Amino acid sequence: xxxxxxxxxxxxxxxxxxxxxxxxxxxxxxxxxxxxxxxxxxxxxxxxxxxxxxxxxxxxxxxxxxxxxxxxxxxxxxxxxxxxxxxxxxxxxxxxxxxxxxxxxxxxxxxx
Amino acid sequence: xxxxxxxxxxxxxxxxxxxxxxxxxxxxxxxxxxxxxxxxxxxxxxxxxxxxxxxxxxxxxxxxxxxxxxxxxxxxxxxxxxxxxxxxxxxxxxxxxxxxxxxxxxxxxxxxxx
Numbered sequence: 602x603x604x605x606x607x608x609x610x611x612x613x614x615x616x617x618x619x620x621x622x623x624x625x626x627x628x629x630x631x632x633x634x635x636x637x638x639x640x641x642x643x644x645x646x647x648x649x650x651x652x653x654x655x656x657x658x659x660x661x662x663x664x665x666x667x668x669x670x671x672x673x674x675x676x677x678x679x680x681x682x683x684x685x686x687x688x689x690x691x692x693x694x695x696x697x698x699x700x701x702x703x704x705x706x707x708x709x710x711x712x713x
Numbered sequence: 714x715x716x717x718x719x720x721x722x723x724x725x726x727x728x729x730x731x732x733x734x735x736x737x738x739x740x741x742x743x744x745x746x747x748x749x750x751x752x753x754x755x756x757x758x759x760x761x762x763x764x765x766x767x768x769x770x771x772x773x774x775x776x777x778x779x780x781x782x783x784x785x786x787x788x789x790x791x792x793x794x795x796x797x798x799x800x801x802x803x804x805x806x807x808x809x810x811x812x813x814x815x816x817x818x819x820x821x822x823x824x825x826x827x
Contacts (some may be wrong), residue, residue: 635815643820644717644803645756652813690755701816707754 603628605693605704613710616680622707624674624691632694635674636665639688639706648676648689682712715740719804719819726794727827734789734822736804742817743809745787746771747779749800750821756803760789763809794826 604627605711614620626634637645649660651667651674658665662685664677678685691704714766726732738745746761748771750809758771761783777797778790787806791798802822 633813638812642821644805644820645816646818647815650815652811701758705753 603693603695603700603702606690607689607704607707609707610705611700611708611710613712614681616681616683616711616713619677619679620681620709622676622678622689622691622709624676624693624704626672626674626693626702626704628695628700628702630696631669631672632696634667634674634694635692636663637690637692638652639690641686641687645690649662653681678709679690683711683713686711715817717806717819719802719822721822722820723823725825725827728795729793732791732794732824734791734802734804734824736787736789736819737785737786738787738788738804738806738817740808740817741784742806743759743784744814744817745781745804745806747777747787747789748803748805749798750803751800752804759789759802790820794824796826798824799826800824 606625607622635650636648639645649658649665662679667674688706688708690706694701720735743764747759749755750756757773759777760779762768804819805816806815
């Protein structure tokens, strides 16, 4: 069964600090992995996509990594801002029928 | 502006009263889908559509119906809502159901069934 597990479930950090969110996935065969940001009361918005051959990808202050051997991905946020407060959802796509599997998300709160 | 529009944003209803949640996208996307989001469970797919007149069940289709008569619209129908369908619903679309396609989500519909 395809699974995506995220940790931690929630996280509180001070504005300006860095943080790293983790995603472990078990999907087969693996196609790609996306990170979405979901603001409270809004729909998720794609931040970045990681394919099998990519190890690191940056999008502004967001840097995603992928280790296909250990089936782990991380999202690193640098110099956090209050606007980073949101849930971050990891979504893994499997080949074949192109099934997507969603993680539960990590709820990040950035405080002044 | 490219977007996925859901209506209504909030809906309170009673058990058994049929309701429809509308979803429309203006990006000429082929693929559309519906999800429900519950605390501790994440997003779960209800139904999806690969193109006009082509729909299929997702992971949790029981109690829901959909139709895709036009490319831009993908309404979600609850014929006889029950309290266990109280949830936050999202419609999403992508250009097609392909390898690198990202989903564009609507703003959500918070449904409460009393």
